[in-house]
């Protein structure tokens with residue numbers, strides 16, 4: 006089978022980082038003045054090269070790309086012929102609009118996957134256009150890469166592309182994260198969860214024969230996680246449940262029959278929503294009213310944070326009131342493959358230390374099935 | 385409703401064939417011997433679990449025939465009703481003595497032991513803590529329980545202890561379960577440490593020693609003897625189907641354990657007992673282990689030689705500490721190719737590929753046999769060297 010892949014490069018991605026800036030958006034001038042040179046196309050080339058060398062059957066991809074440094078130059082350099090230019094940037098200095106326009110063309114061409122090279126900002130631009138219509142795979146080249154769409158290295162992205170076209174990987178949720186610019190301008194450094202995109206993930210395998218395995222889709226695993234949480238709610242019917250953000254918890258909530266906030270914190274009591282998209286104040290109010298509480302979280306983004314990225318409402322005060330033992334972490338096993346540690350950054354050193362002391366935390370990975378995962382704090 | 389009730393049989397089979405996930409059965413035209421005839425070809429057998437070659441031992445064959453002549457071809461019933469013969473009781477007595485435990489109990493197979501006993505040991509308020517690489521029959525036994533399950537990283541005692549600590553707070557009973565010798569890597573569970581941790585946290589310990597029975601420990605007494613903790617493991621489970629050269633599952637432990645086990649295990653209660661010929665062979669297998677130590681010695685001499693030579697040729701044999709020696713290859717396709725080429729050269733060794741092991745850890749799994757000669761091993765090593773170079777593995 007021939008896969009259709011849209012390929013787009015943000016040529017200026019990562020330039021800010023090389024000269025100590027926290028991104029390249031809006032500060033390109035400054036970056037160049039400080040001596041930054043573009044390198045995203047080299048990164049993309051490494052990925053494509055790795056893909057070619059690991060893919061034994063040729064011509065498995067029909068490429069769609071943008072002109073010049075945004076794509077075609079790199080494919081040409083790698084010796085790929087089977088591509089079509091679907092977008093040409095009007096100006097040599099490309100912008101996020103060019104990334105977005107290329108993605109619009111990819112949607113028209115019905116591509117199976119978008120392979121892009123950039124950072125969190127690029128991922129966000131793409132997500133704004135394609136949402137969950139098309140899975141995305143990132144080649145890491147930015148300053149910030151908190152989103153779950155990136156391969157760990159350019160080489161890893163090349164291998165993943167190969168596994169994808171050979172149908173050995175499956176589609177799952179990945180988080181799009183980026184700096185909250187509004188807060189940033191006010192001097193705060195806050196990584197926000199922008200959305201849940203489709204990415205490519207390792208399937209979970211279940212042994213069915215001695216050496217036959219069935220790969221289980223992300224959704225089937227999430228159904229199991231739903232059953233687990235559903236049992237917990239039924240077992241603890243005098244208990245308030247706080248649901249964190251992300252695709253896994255969203256799936257669980259929908260199965261329970263409640264309308265959850267994908268990117269926010271909701272309160273559930275007896276399987277009914279009693280608080281939506283709560284802020285810190287709202288949560289604290291509920292905690293005073295309900296003495297028994299459990300917090301359901303799922304690791305977010307490429308680094309596997311459960312606290313401190315994308316959910317600042319869960320402040321250290323909130324967490325201390327809830328108690329560490331009342332946190333239930335759920336994750337698909339596939340996600341744990343890409344994030345071998347659970348990270349915590351509550352902004353409260355004492356609380357972080359309490360997590361650090363635990364060293365490991367139990368993570369629910371199936372119906373009444375869990376495993377221990379290392380905890381890491383920033384300190 | 386109008387439906388084709390059986391069309392899925394063909395469809396799902398064809399799907400397996402399409403993905404090459406179906407089993408292509410190799411037919412033995414000889415006994416399971418160190419040199420077997422497989423699909424018409426004479427090969428050196430490196431995939432059998434008949435480690436000691438006892439299945440061909442004259443004493444086992446004779447004892448089997450004698451028992452059949454004396455007691456017939458079948459046992460007539462399940463053990464619980466009218467199918468317990470004196471012979472079965474004798475095997476259990478002799479086995480307990482050999483394994484230096486208070487008692488033992490024979491099941492039809494090792495699979496039946498795991499699938500029958502595990503679900504009786506724990507229930508809803510309990511938890512099973514399992515090594516991530518445990519055998520499928522354990523996994524099936526675990527699936528039949530309502531207990532919580534937690535998995536620790538392969539042989540990682542730090543993780544096991546963390547889970548025990550958590551489990552201790554919340555659960556009634558705790559069962560720690562592990563393979564003894566792991567069948568993919570040939571490494572051994574740190575059973576001494578597991579038992580120590582289990583005792584510390586009031587947990588039961590259960591080991592599936594299918595590949596350790598007859599292989600490790602003094603005279604092949606198994607993992608309890610290997611760590612000199614005989615009688616300290618709550619459940620030592622094993623099988624007669626591998627090194628013992630016959631068939632049949634076993635558990636060894638306290639009298640309380642076996643009393644509990646045979647009254648509760650559904651596989652034991654609801655399925656026919658072994659024919660006399662099987663029990664007869666089992667008895668003789670124990671005899672041989674007790675009186676002819678050269679079989680276990682040969683197995684280890686062969687294993688040590690083969691492993692040492694493989695490593696000096698530049699092969700990676702992983703973490704193996706037993707007669708199961710993986711020869712690491714890398715990519716799955718390469719492992720399959722090597723296995724095919726070895727077969728052409730007259731060596732039968734199976735490839736183990738993704739997803740049985742991780743993507744870059746495909747391997748050929750070799751299982752040593754006490755009946756192979758030095759000449760056989762040198763021939764095998766020579767072919768491994770030639771093909772390993774050809775395929776750029778070494």
Ligand SMILES: Cc1ncc(COP(=O)(O)O)c(C=O)c1O
Pocket residue numbers: 493494495496519521563567592594595622623624625631632633
């Ligand atoms: C680790 C392990 N446990 C249990 C079994 C099952 O034993 P049996 O063949 O007696 O059913 C096997 C055999 O494949 C095994 O390898």
